[in-house]
Amino acid sequence: MDIHMENILDHWRNPRNSGIMKDADIIFSDSNPLCGDEIKMQLKVKNNNIKEVKFLGRGCSISQAAADLLSDYVKDKNLNDIKNIKNEEMIKMLGIEIGPVRIKCALLGLFALKKGIYLKEGIKMEDSNLNGQITN
Amino acid sequence: MLNAEKIKKEFPILSKGLIYLDNAATTQKPYQVINSMKDYYENYNANVHRGVYRIAVEATEKYEEAHRVIAKFINALPNEVIFTKNTTEAINLVAYSLGMKLKKGDEVVISLMEHHSNFVPWQQICKLTNAVLRIIPIDENGNLKDFEKHINKNTKIVSITHASNVLGTINPVKEIIKKAHEVNAIAIIDGAQSVPHFDVDVKDLDCDFLAFSGHKMLGPMGIGVLYGKQEILKEMKPFIYGGDMIKEVNINDTKFNEIPWKFEAGTPNVSGAIGLIEAVNYLKRLEMNNVFSHTQQLIKYFLETSSEITNLKAYGPKEKNGLVSFKLGRLHPHDMSAFLDELNIAIRGGHMCAQPLVNFLGEAAVARASFYVYNTKEDVDKLVKGLKKVKGVFKV
Numbered sequence: 001m002d003i004h005m006e007n008i009l010d011h012w013r014n015p016r017n018s019g020i021m022k023d024a025d026i027i028f029s030d031s032n033p034l035c036g037d038e039i040k041m042q043l044k045v046k047n048n049n050i051k052e053v054k055f056l057g058r059g060c061s062i063s064q065a066a067a068d069l070l071s072d073y074v075k076d077k078n079l080n081d082i083k084n085i086k087n088e089e090m091i092k093m094l095g096i097e098i099g100p101v102r103i104k105c106a107l108l109g110l111f112a113l114k115k116g117i118y119l120k121e122g123i124k125m126e127d128s129n130l131n132g133q134i135t136n
Numbered sequence: 137m138l139n140a141e142k143i144k145k146e147f148p149i150l151s152k153g154l155i156y157l158d159n160a161a162t163t164q165k166p167y168q169v170i171n172s173m174k175d176y177y178e179n180y181n182a183n184v185h186r187g188v189y190r191i192a193v194e195a196t197e198k199y200e201e202a203h204r205v206i207a208k209f210i211n212a213l214p215n216e217v218i219f220t221k222n223t224t225e226a227i228n229l230v231a232y233s234l235g236m237k238l239k240k241g242d243e244v245v246i247s248l249m250e251h252h253s254n255f256v257p258w259q260q261i262c263k264l265t266n267a268v269l270r271i272i273p274i275d276e277n278g279n280l281k282d283f284e285k286h287i288n289k290n291t292k293i294v295s296i297t298h299a300s301n302v303l304g305t306i307n308p309v310k311e312i313i314k315k316a317h318e319v320n321a322i323a324i325i326d327g328a329q330s331v332p333h334f335d336v337d338v339k340d341l342d343c344d345f346l347a348f349s350g351h352k353m354l355g356p357m358g359i360g361v362l363y364g365k366q367e368i369l370k371e372m373k374p375f376i377y378g379g380d381m382i383k384e385v386n387i388n389d390t391k392f393n394e395i396p397w398k399f400e401a402g403t404p405n406v407s408g409a410i411g412l413i414e415a416v417n418y419l420k421r422l423e424m425n426n427v428f429s430h431t432q433q434l435i436k437y438f439l440e441t442s443s444e445i446t447n448l449k450a451y452g453p454k455e456k457n458g459l460v461s462f463k464l465g466r467l468h469p470h471d472m473s474a475f476l477d478e479l480n481i482a483i484r485g486g487h488m489c490a491q492p493l494v495n496f497l498g499e500a501a502v503a504r505a506s507f508y509v510y511n512t513k514e515d516v517d518k519l520v521k522g523l524k525k526v527k528g529v530f531k532v
Contacts, residue, residue, distance in 0.1 A: 009530065035470050035486060036500020059500070060468035061530070102474070 004095030012061035017071035021054040028116025037063040041112045067109030069093045138430040144510040155481040160506035162351045172414040173407045202409035211337040218362040218396040223328040224253040226347035226362035229375040235261035243290040247272040249300045252489045254326040278303040278452040291321040298330035302488045304456025334428040355415035359408030369395040376401040434507040441520045459506035465532030469503035479522045
């Protein structure tokens with residue numbers, strides 16, 4: 001088995017950042033109706049920087065591992081920088097080839113995170129506003 | 137049992153080692169079907185019911201023959217067979233033509249195990265007309281629960297699937313139709329999963345309508361069938377207006393054509409109808425009782441050989457039609473399906489276009505292996521071996 005796939009399965013089996021966060025500053029839930037993947041992103045924010053990240057979810061290995069990897073990636077990052085994370089960055093973190101069918105699984109956590117940050121600023125974002133960079 | 141090894145050789149797509157187990161979604165096509173359509177396009181492609189030149193006459197004759205062949209297959213009259221795009225369009229035809237006449241307080245009865253194609257049209261028509269949508273629940277074995285309790289004097293339409301595309305349940309449609317007729321309701325049967333698998337006789341069932349798709353029974357995509365009793369069809373308003381469905385058009389009004397043409401507006405899918413003739417001929421040669429017993433044996437063999445896989449849970453009643461839906465621990469069916477794809481095995485994972493049912497099962501998605509005439513025991517062996525591999529890799 002591919003080492004990157006091993007890594008994904010490891011994050012799926014033993015997520016490092018999964019759990020309930022009390023007193024979160026930003027909470028946003030999103031789902032993919034087609035596959036039933038669900039992700040809830042929870043953030044603690046200080047001075048516009050992310051201090052803590054936890055996610056709750058259920059679904060396929062790619063959606064869950066992506067959310068877990070993303071949680072590590074965005075810690076201590078500025079909210080505005082997170083808005084600019086490209087879809088390719090997320091796919092690079094996963095390290096495997098993501099076909100058109102699974103792209104929504106891979107990006108579910110990232111989209112939930114961005115939508116949550118935008119909503120905190122009073123802006124309601126749809127997938128169509130966020131997926132401009134999807135290439136396939 | 138059918139000689140599936142031999143049958144498989146007649147399907148070009150299966151010659152490259154593909155183990156195709158998503159037959160409830162669509163079936164593969166034999167040379168016989170593909171060649172008949174190629175022959176039409178290469179030798180007598182012309183529009184029907186119009187030209188007087190030879191190939192136009194030939195195309196028209198063939199298109200009308202398709203109505204006769206399908207009619208005979210389900211024991212109907214040729215003018216009771218309407219070609220549509222698929223089952224969904226067939227059900228929408230009835231929903232818009234008859235359903236729009238519903239009034240406040242009228243009731244439409246469907247069930248929790250309907251495919252979206254027999255769920256959403258009625259849900260929406262009921263919203264438009266203020267009619268009540270009643271949904272027959274299912275029990276823990278995956279059978280309809282007390283259907284008779286939901287059919288009453290206010291019931292105007294009963295639309296039920298003959299066989300579930302998720303659970304494999306074969307519903308007691310004959311009794312349901314009888315009950316519907318006792319209260320003068322129209323009975324519609326969604327035959328998308330039944331007509332491809334066993335003999336369906338509309339006279340015996342006494343259904344008012346039967347809808348099914350060509351592509352789930354070896355035929356091409358884009359051709360579906362709506363059977364309707366001629367006395368009802370004659371009274372019904374068309375669903376789509378345009379060419380070929382008219383007898384005479386004046387500036388102020390139009391006289392509509394005879395049935396079934398009144399319901400087939402516009403240039404029809406002639407090549408699809410021709411392909412469907414050959415699909416039906418193919419199935420008739422195999423004989424439907426053999427088709428049914430073949431998939432029965434594959435289901436039984438799959439359940440037996442997969443029983444040693446712990447955490448594999450199959451859904452639905454003991455007696456299943458053509459398919460088994462299942463789950464393997466907490467593994468998402470898309471992960472399972474993607475992994476099996478690496479082994480050249482195609483199974484379905486998802487909500488199967490039956491979200492209300494899959495949610496009732498407590499899942500967002502399930503996996504489904506569905507069988508047809510070309511599937512062999514060896515295919516099942518490969519699937520079970522693949523599932524064991526998946527289980528090992530994902531440790532579920």
